[in-house]
Amino acid sequence: MGPVGADLGPARFQLLADQVAFEIADHLAAARRGGGRVAGDLQSELVFTSAVAADSKQAEAAKALLDYLKTPEATAVLKAKGMTPG
Numbered sequence: 001m002g003p004v005g006a007d008l009g010p011a012r013f014q015l016l017a018d019q020v021a022f023e024i025a026d027h028l029a030a031a032r033r034g035g036g037r038v039a040g041d042l043q044s045e046l047v048f049t050s051a052v053a054a055d056s057k058q059a060e061a062a063k064a065l066l067d068y069l070k071t072p073e074a075t076a077v078l079k080a081k082g083m084t085p086g
Contacts, residue, residue: 045084
């Protein structure tokens with residue numbers, strides 16, 4: 001048996017890693033809502049970056065999604081979930 005995720009392609013593994021990161025962020029946000037901030041030694045910033053791949057078959061759709069994530073509506077949702085858009 002190889003390393004976890006070895007049987008997945010790189011793109012699928014990245015999607016799963018991103019999903020786990022969002023789940024962690026959601027749990028931390030819930031902890032904050034329940035009683036304030038998470039203890040300092042447990043609190044950390046996780047920075048997500050984004051880009052459209054040069055050979056993307058749906059470059060316009062990808063750019064539209066990235067543009068949407070910068071809108072006031074999307075940033076309000078991210079803030080409501082305890083994230084810091086930027």
